[in-house]
């Protein structure tokens with residue numbers, strides 16, 4: 001079967017985008033994995049599949065697959081690529097659309113300057129929302145119930161790290177580090193991702209607070225490894241930083257692949273994520 005695709009990225013987090021609005025595209029996890037493979041396929045962190053909506057009042061549905069073939073709930077940078085894709089392909093002429101995802105509805109908006117802002121919905125902190133098995137663990141020493149001590153066994157010796165748990169529809173465990181460049185992302189990221197307390201795995205964020213309006217962030221993504229930027233990871237880190245009294249909204253997020261901006265008024269307010277979306281090339285491949 002031939003598959004037509006568009007290759008896109010948002011701050012270096014790259015995607016294969018497929019239009020399934022007219023013909024359904026159902027591939028196995030192994031086939032998605034092969035397409036996303038950087039040597040045997042097109043190469044991407046995630047694959048985004050654009051579909052017709054199921055829920056009334058929505059314009060589209062979109063499905064997200066990590067490059068290990070697993071289907072996931074949410075993708076912040078992907079949401080911006082998605083809007084650019086449906087606009088460029090003439091699938092909508094609206095500036096603001098409602099998009100169904102596995103975990104709720106998001107509302108991306110195309111700004112006059114070409115950037116895209118996404119209403120990512122409200123963050124959730126209940127361990128059950130990630131899910132996270134909190135049995136027998138105390139909270140953060142200062143009483144912040146969003147931060148849990150997570151014992152992570154490192155390859156050399158053992159270490160306890162403190163992570164803030166945030167669900168942006170998908171699960172995040174964010175820790176504060178002194179320097180994002182030297183943070184042990186490659187060593188600790190996979191251990192956190194597959195820690196026994198996260199039965200559905202987790203995205204592991206490493207946040208350096210530069211000042212109250214600026215962080216540097218690296219994310220070891222569940223199912224994709226470290227990416228050059230993670231949109232929901234940026235939202236989760238900023239929310240965690242605000243909840244811990246370290247940041248004030250809006251916050252500039254410097255990722256290795258580019259700049260994002262996150263705003264959150266607290267409580268049940270939605271998190272707004274802004275940043276770029278770029279089309280790289282289009283093609284057709286055999287699957």
Ligand SMILES: N[C@@H](CCC[C@H](N)C(=O)O)C(=O)O
Pocket residue numbers: 013045046066072073074075076077078170171203221222223224227229230231232233
């Ligand atoms: N890159 C994404 C997140 C993609 C999903 C994530 N790896 C997960 O498994 O939850 C983003 O920009 O948010």
